Amino acid sequence: MARNDDRRQRLADAGLAVLAREGARGLTHRALDREAGVPTGTASNYFRTRAELVHALADRIGQRLAPDPDTVAGLRSGEAGPAMFADHVRDIVRRLGAEREVTLALFELRLEAVRRPEVAEVMGEWLRTGFAADVAYNRAAGLPGGPAEIALFHYAVDGLLLDRLTLSIDPDTPTDTVVDALVDGLLPPAQGAGATSSTR
CATH class of the missing domain: 1.10.357.10 (Tetracycline Repressor, domain 2)
Structure with missing residues (x-):
């Protein structure tokens, strides 16, 4: 699957929304896919590990704040x-x-x-x-x-x-x-x- 910055940003924003609403326990790749409205498996393609996902979320927090x-x-x-x-x-x-x-x-x-x-x-x-x-x-x-x-x-x-x-x-x-x-x-x-x- 081809990656793009817009989708990565969309997934990161979805992750922040899930975190704010459900806490860290709700932060799964599947929850990101649902929140962002993308096909199942998309988030895991962009963020293969929890550390990669957290890096992306921290970067997005910095951008938005x-x-x-x-x-x-x-x-x-x-x-x-x-x-x-x-x-x-x-x-x-x-x-x-x-x-x-x-x-x-x-x-x-x-x-x-x-x-x-x-x-x-x-x-x-x-x-x-x-x-x-x-x-x-x-x-x-x-x-x-x-x-x-x-x-x-x-x-x-x-x-x-x-x-x-x-x-x-x-x-x-x-x-x-x-x-x-x-x-x-x-x-x-x-x-x-x-x-x-x-x-x-």
Whole structure:
């Protein structure tokens, strides 16, 4: 069977939908075929092993959650500082929240990594690469915070998204308000004071 990028992408999107809806246990080649509406055996032709499938899903998550270049340019057009950092964090939260299915699939893969070493190998590399890129971007943009602060924001944003995409402990507080508080609370005092005063 001839392979093509469009079908591979369609299968990966189907896999993310299955993950978000049914969890890792539902992620089978046959389930991908059904979800994508392709002949039985198509998914196994593209992804012969679980590791190959996880690689493809991680790549697709990265594509679908990637920031819009024009939005990034706009975010970087002001003065580099806590307010700009807050705008970046807010954009990340909005993107991941808007792509609910993709973000839930990412959480499912991270949970599956606890149970399956082959998934842990793929996802561990993917997460570390992404974190290194975030630190490098922050430094190049002249934004406040180093690796320790970026790690803290990853922990906080992951928790915030889990709360907002599943069962929230405080659904009435606007997400932007939470982001403002995170920036003020997690950046070092000299960098975080008044961080969000110019973000509206």
